[in-house]
Amino acid sequence: MPSVLVIGAGFGGIGVAIELRRAGYTDVTVVEKADDLGGVWRENTYPGAGCDIPSPYYSYSYAPNPGWPMRFSLRSDILAYLRRVADRFGIRPRYGVEVTAAEFERGRWRVHTASGEVLTADVLVPAVGQLSRPAMPDIPGASTFTGHSFHSARWDHDYDLTGRRVAVIGTGASAIQFVPCIQPSAARLTVFQRTAPYLVPKPDTRYRPWQRRLLPLERAFFWALCEVGVLGLKGNRVVTAAVERIALRHLRRQVPEPELRAKLIPDYRIGCKRVLFSNDYFPALRQPNVHLETAPITAITPAGVRTADGVEHEVDVIIYGTGFRATDFLAPIEVRGLGGRSLAEEWTDGARAYLGMTVPGFPNMFLVYGPNTNLGSGSIVFMLERQARYIRQAVERIAAEQSCLDVRPEVAERFDSELQGRLGGTTWTMCRSWYRDGTGRVTTNWPGSVSEYHRRTRSLDPMAFERVAR
Known part of the structure; x- marks a missing residue:
């Protein structure tokens, strides 16, 4: 054997x-x-x-x-x-x-x-x-930062974010999950976005006993739905157009402010990057203690993050939500x-x-x-x-x-x-x-x-x- x-x-x-x-x-x-x-x-x-x-x-x-x-x-x-x-x-x-x-x-x-x-x-x-x-971005000056930093996949639970000025670099699948969770405790939360993700509503629910009896049917339904989704990735414009409409409608409903909404409109064809599911990411970005920064990062300084417009964003902690x-x-x-x-x-x-x-x-x-x-x-x-x-x-x-x-x-x-x-x-x-x-x-x-x-x-x-x- x-x-x-x-x-x-x-x-x-x-x-x-x-x-x-x-x-x-x-x-x-x-x-x-x-x-x-x-x-x-x-x-x-x-x-x-x-x-x-x-x-x-x-x-x-x-x-x-x-x-x-x-x-x-x-x-x-x-x-x-x-x-x-x-x-x-x-x-x-x-x-x-x-x-x-x-x-x-x-x-x-x-x-x-x-x-x-x-x-x-x-x-x-x-x-x-x-x-x-974990993938760490190659940003000049990263080693000079005098505050605290960690990757989202190596989360430092001993570091209290309460009252801190927090920088989040990256807006991928991890960031759109943890940003709404840390937003209420941060004094100031700056999210650095290179490209806007496509977000669609997350049809989540807490299962009741009668729903659990239908889980085999739900498994089959989502298998079939995902099989249809593949058609869009393979170039079917009917499927991609439908998903894109859902995503943009979701954005319009959750972000009424024109200036912020403009920053969150993706500039690439849907499916090229991972389509994300969230009901609370956009609302978190609208909170008064949150700033969405779209200017490219040019360097990390001892005090924070510098962007291409010359602004230095002073922060206490940098969280890298930069994937794998x-x-x-x-x-x-x-x-x-x-x-x-x-x-x-x-x-x-x-x-x-x-x-x-x-x-x-x-x-x-x-x-x-x-x-x-x-x-x-x-x-x-x-x-x-x-x-x-x-x-x-x-x-x-x-x-x-x-x-x-x-x-x-x-x-x-x-x-x-x-x-x-x-x-x-x-x-x-x-x-x-x-x-x-x-x-x-x-x-x-x-x-x-x-x-x-x-x-x-x-x-x-x-x-x-x-x-x-x-």
Whole structure:
């Protein structure tokens, strides 16, 4: 029976371990560098942290949760759900194990940890996610700031914001959640916006008992709604125009002041950047202690933030709501495959993987939430389940054939060419966003629907792989 080592104990890693355990594979080890499972839901503790995918859809299909308190659950409820599911299926990760490197030698993977321990396994499953490493902007003078600063993904709960002059840099998914939460306590809150996001109303609700009985139907409804949303990302103007009208109507209703509203009108095609859901972000910006600054930041000074108009905004604390290094897949883990080839070097011109999971020259390694498997519309948990199923089939074949599987280069190249060709017709290529790497290549997102990904990963094609002797 093959041994499997999973790196990461988020939804992806836990899902793979459950899939393999359910299939009878017991030699499965999950290692996690932190002291708890949860991935992004463990790391992001900022006020208001929650999911913008409805909870019935943002959960494993085989482990529905009839106890969701609300449609768009907060971080604590999502984390509690994942802990319960892991416990139910007997998944016990090894915590405090930070992987630094992995190499393929003589048919097995040797995995090195920060403590000096070396682990070995037949199959390696990196499940470190795309949203695990905070991105800090390269702003001149950042190190000279004499006040307090932190990234939203490393929230400093010991620092009291009450009565403080607060600067928030960034207006992405995290900022639009925590800004309304910190606004009432701040003496002055300055939000620095580079580009305005598209915001639509958040159809949230606290579930009543009768509504919880309908959660399976609600899951199906939001699955279908997200499938329609994909059409807009693929260029369907009817869908995008409808969503754009909803967003702009939401803005007009919540921001009657012409000057402020003008600053909040996006100047790019909807869908190019992530569409956000919020009912309280715009009202927070209208409060008398809040200022929305749209002049570009030129420097951070010892006393605050300087903008292109020459104004120095003096603040006590800077909160970076600047997202994650989503295109730095697997970093900083050094991975080497056949002949010592470096995965980082293979990905010099952009990360790529067949079905987002396998890379030629790296046998028996299967990525979870790898390149081009993120979504603009839909639940990533749905995608992770399909990847877990595919990996289970790979492990079954590895066990049956007593050999290693290495995806054929021509198969991987054909898949990548198809993918990039399709991505070229999506809205994601029409502006700068975290979906694209430094070369402009879209390395994060899947160009189709989740149902298409379901079909393409339903059965492992043995002809797509070469056999490598163990």
